[in-house]
Amino acid sequence: MDQLSLQSLFKVNEIEIIYRNTVPYQDRIQIRSSSTAYEILLATWAENRIELVEQFKILLLDQKNNCLGVSDIGTGGMSSCLADPKVIFATALKARATGIILAHNHPSGNLTPSEQDKTLTRKLQDGGKLLDIAVLDHLIVTPHNYRSFADDGLMPG
Template sequence: MEQLTLQHLFKVNEVEIVYRNKIPYQDRLQITSSSTAYEILLASWDENRLELVEQFKILLLDQKNNCLAVSGISSGSISSCTADPKIIFATALKVGASAIILAHNHPSGNLQPSEADKSLTRKLKEGGKLLDIAVLDHLIITPRSYCSFADDGLMPS
């Protein structure tokens, strides 16, 4: 094995975590219902892609459920989209979120959650517990309506 010289020791990548919230606290929208979350998500979605490809986003919330940001996590195909838990929680940790709301669209217009949707929700809920980040809801959205896992009793405990 090659002996590391002092010069080689300094050839290591650095990571810097930066987050700037440009919206004053008093101007942040508070999420008090799934319908509020849906309206925020729908306004942030590219309407030209809503019925074209499946996309996954998260709402990042502070301790009082004020919305810190909406973050696009991934974009997929007509019938699927990969939501990587590492990216989801890295994003939540970066902004100091206390809670998140998961969301993805169904281009087909079908609001029924699939088994994959339910499984992902369980996985993320468990991951959130380890990080003290509450996963409050998972919305499936279309241009006309939405399904809320929390409202429909589908959120894992």
């Protein structure tokens, strides 16, 4: 094997994981209800997009359900949005979250979950079990109201 081929074998990407928490523990908001989660989400949603395009976000929680942060996962069109489980769980793992709350908006204002919403929730809950990350709720949000899967008994067993 010549020197050039040998050198190319050692060219690999280096992966570094960094976690920075700028909010002290005592200042984190504890999520005790879906209404608190909704208030946090609504405060972070772009007012000019919530009724225009569908977006997917997650709330990242520690073991005491204190909010570590909100992460934008994806933006779609008027009636759908891709929520990639790999991105969701990579984000949760990097934030050292032990629980997450899923959220997306329905620009139409209709709070009824679609079959795709239910299927995605089930899929993410199953994935969370493997990683020991609890999927605690899934909220559908509009500027005026929300629907909680957990409150309505729609979270998979």
